[in-house]
Amino acid sequence: MKLPDHEQRELEEIERRLAEDDPKFAAKLNRPAPRVPRRTLVLGGVLAFYVAGLVVVMAGVSVGSVVLIGLGAAMVLAVFGWFAVRAWRAHQDQD
Structure with missing residues (x-):
């Protein structure tokens, strides 16, 4: 589902601030979920x-x-x- 432009910009801003504030946590969120064997x-x-x-x-x-x-x-x-x-x-x- 496509977000409206203003919501997409807000989300990107939140992601950017998170990456600046806590890079380790942001890296964990960007990793793909582990696969179940x-x-x-x-x-x-x-x-x-x-x-x-x-x-x-x-x-x-x-x-x-x-x-x-x-x-x-x-x-x-x-x-x-x-x-x-x-x-x-x-x-x-x-x-």
């Missing part, structure tokens, strides 16, 4: 899928639905299967 994102997604499976199991138990319980259990077991496949592939790569 892909491995962390994948493990977070797997953990979220596991928790979702547990929630589906609990919903199935509270409703009394065998289908929901089975679906949630399959989700939870899929996480363990994912870890097993990853470990097996890592072991195969080492040989």
Whole structure:
């Protein structure tokens, strides 16, 4: 979103004064945000899928639905299967 000219000038003036007053802090603000490693994102997604499976199991138990319980259990077991496949592939790569 484009700022009006007078607001853009005010913002630039604030940035200039900040850089003069505290150059270290201004340098920190200009640095790009650190990236989250892909491995962390994948493990977070797997953990979220596991928790979702547990929630589906609990919903199935509270409703009394065998289908929901089975679906949630399959989700939870899929996480363990994912870890097993990853470990097996890592072991195969080492040989």
